Amino acid sequence: MSPKRGDRAAPPPVDVEYDLRFANSEAATGWEHLSRHAAGNLRRAYDRIRAHPRAADTPERQHRLKGALGTGSFKGQSLERWQFEVTGGGRIWYLVDDTNHIAWITFAGTGHPKQTD
Numbered sequence: 001m002s003p004k005r006g007d008r009a010a011p012p013p014v015d016v017e018y019d020l021r022f023a024n025s026e027a028a029t030g031w032e033h034l035s036r037h038a039a040g041n042l043r044r045a046y047d048r049i050r051a052h053p054r055a056a057d058t059p060e061r062q063h064r065l066k067g068a069l070g071t072g073s074f075k076g077q078s079l080e081r082w083q084f085e086v087t088g089g090g091r092i093w094y095l096v097d098d099t100n101h102i103a104w105i106t107f108a109g110t111g112h113p114k115q116t117d
Helices: 025-037 039-051
Strands: 020-021 062-064 071-075 078-085 091-097 102-109
Touching: 020 039, 025 039, 025 062, 025 102, 039 091, 062 071, 071 091, 071 102, 078 102
Parallel strands: 020 102
Antiparallel strands: 062 078, 071 078, 078 091, 091 102
């Protein structure tokens, strides 16, 4: 989705950072909900994913999903799917695209994704 007047301006990635982009409009809407409910935690998640999309030092917060959920398809590519726990229930799911240095956000919300129910 293209930015328009009134939208936030995201800083561009520098050096080895990943760009965070929404894979769908539902993820963008969920991001806004998280922003209203847990802005500080969301900012920490943003910074962490951007710098280290595969960080393994805090597995209780950031980890690759298991089984069939551990991989997702986006734009014809099979990519690793990771999760960041923003709050007790709030989650971000993203696909790591190393070729383009992008973390594609496929889900963001204040509750668990339906696929885990």
